[in-house]
Amino acid sequence: MESPAPRRTRIQQEKRELILEAALEVFSTNGFRGSTIDQIAEAAGMSKPNLLYYFRRKEDIHETLMQRLLDTWLAPLRELDDIGDPLTELRSYIRRKLEMARDFPRESRLFANEILQGAPRIMPLLEGELKTLVDEKATVIKGWMRAGKIAKTDPWHLIFSIWATTQHYADFDVQVRAVLGPDRGGDGRFEDAARFLEQLFIEGLKPKG
Amino acid sequence: MESPAPRRTRIQQEKRELILEAALEVFSTNGFRGSTIDQIAEAAGMSKPNLLYYFRRKEDIHETLMQRLLDTWLAPLRELDDIGDPLTELRSYIRRKLEMARDFPRESRLFANEILQGAPRIMPLLEGELKTLVDEKATVIKGWMRAGKIAKTDPWHLIFSIWATTQHYADFDVQVRAVLGPDRGGDGRFEDAARFLEQLFIEGLKPKG
DNA sequence: CTAACGTTTGTCCAATCGGTCAAAAATTTG
DNA sequence: CAAATTTTTGACCGATTGGACAAACGTTAG
Structure with missing residues (x-):
């Protein structure tokens, strides 16, 4: 299903972690459909397109x-x-x-x-x-x-x-x-x-x- | 808060009940933000504007x-x-x-x-x-x-x-x-x-x- | 019948949604 | 340094959202 070894840079590791932390906060209080990518991006301190550079779809964040x-x-x-x-x-x-x-x-x-x-x-x-x-x-x-x-x-x-x-x-x-x-x-x-x-x-x- | 005695016709009583039943189904499985008025209207077998004739706002249904x-x-x-x-x-x-x-x-x-x-x-x-x-x-x-x-x-x-x-x-x-x-x-x-x-x-x- | 009232719907609107894209900015590499 | 690569962003798009509105339809009382 998932590519076996997604090679990631240091920045990617850190930013992905940041996003997941922010997404946990947002998803857990608003549910999946009740949460918006903008909310997560803001909580993570970055722009929406920037967030989508690390996770291509909203569902990918939730799945991870x-x-x-x-x-x-x-x-x-x-x-x-x-x-x-x-x-x-x-x-x-x-x-x-x-x-x-x-x-x-x-x-x-x-x-x-x-x-x-x-x-x-x-x-x-x-x-x-x-x-x-x-x-x-x-x-x-x-x-x-x-x-x-x-x-x-x-x-x-x-x-x-x-x-x-x-x-x-x-x-x-x-x-x-x-x-x-x-x-x-x-x-x-x-x-x-x-x-x-x-x-x-x-x-x-x-x-x- | 609420008007003391909202006078209602027979049709209003029935339709409001129909909407609440449909809304219970939709809200309970999708949450408030995850549910749409269209979904509720369809589940109640009526058009969206018709539903909004009985409940002016989505929140009113949830509140009731x-x-x-x-x-x-x-x-x-x-x-x-x-x-x-x-x-x-x-x-x-x-x-x-x-x-x-x-x-x-x-x-x-x-x-x-x-x-x-x-x-x-x-x-x-x-x-x-x-x-x-x-x-x-x-x-x-x-x-x-x-x-x-x-x-x-x-x-x-x-x-x-x-x-x-x-x-x-x-x-x-x-x-x-x-x-x-x-x-x-x-x-x-x-x-x-x-x-x-x-x-x-x-x-x-x-x-x- | 007809006027009044209650009910229903098609159409429309502004806001928000998830997601794209090209170009700019920053970083890494040689 | 400069070239290559990665990261960031503003602008934008089509779809969906909650809701407004006037016109059409149905019902009922006189």
Whole structure:
């Protein structure tokens, strides 16, 4: 698909990076169709034709952004290992995901935007790479359940619920802050969330009997 | 703000309803800026000028849609009562929210789109009506905790987590279906989700000791 | 019937969109 | 230095956008 080794100068590397950073900001808050090349160019501090010299089409920027995103986005799940105590393993997965929501909210929103609109550009990835990874981890979790290490439930929906609860703090950040108000909506909200989620999932998954 | 009683003919009532239905479909899948008046008009089976006869601006349609949405959207939380068994009360709240995600996914996505983009049109509502309602219910939940009926945690984040997990099945529907695959991604996925969420929250919230 | 009113549409407009192009400016290379 | 190459930009284009408007059409009350 992509040319194997696109030779790039130093300036090209830097400017492309600059554009991607600006595009992440714009796309994540306005969606793909809601964002204009002019907006991205202005945010990157260059003219529109100049931007189009580095990325020939608007879609190319978005595609590059999405490709990079998915790698880092799924990293925490990949790290979910069979070695170590299951409850500890799940606890760190939840913590890592919540940290990502805190540190990379724009990436989370970019992804959410794409999914919300039917994932037109990454559907094959969801059905392929993502499904494979989740199925694999679901098997690991199922093993924990069979061994009586955690309560028996549906591993897939368990993973969904971890995604949903953690990403919520990035995607619905404005709502969270509005509801918590100026007092509790400050920086401490992520620590409160971490405490709550840990309790919910650990207590909810402790083996019975 | 709004004229108190906009007198409308029978045709106006019907056509406005038709437009709102079409607009819900279009807005929820393309976002506000990603949707065009032509798309909505075509989906409603009328010409663009005709549509603009009933709603003078594109924003008016969106605004009307959002106002209606919020009432029905918060209804389940309003019903969360102090009477009755706390765990049962929470269980039915979760079930109702999940049913709404199943039966009104477009409304959920419309709301998600708005929040994702910083809630530019409903921010006052979030800080006002919504915050008040959530604070009120958080007090109720706190009472249950003090009475030892459910485990002690943060009521606000508990509510967030219920929102996140249930709405996930509407907002991220494509991803859920893609990961579950053709076998498990069918109609049964909502029942599986209901079973899982019930277990997670009930076990996670059972009082200790 | 006809006048009044409500409804519908074809046509048009200015603004904005993604993208092109040639030429200027800056940089690298020999 | 000068030539070759890369980078930057102003001007421009066709398509699409939200919206205006007057004329045509339909309906209803007297």
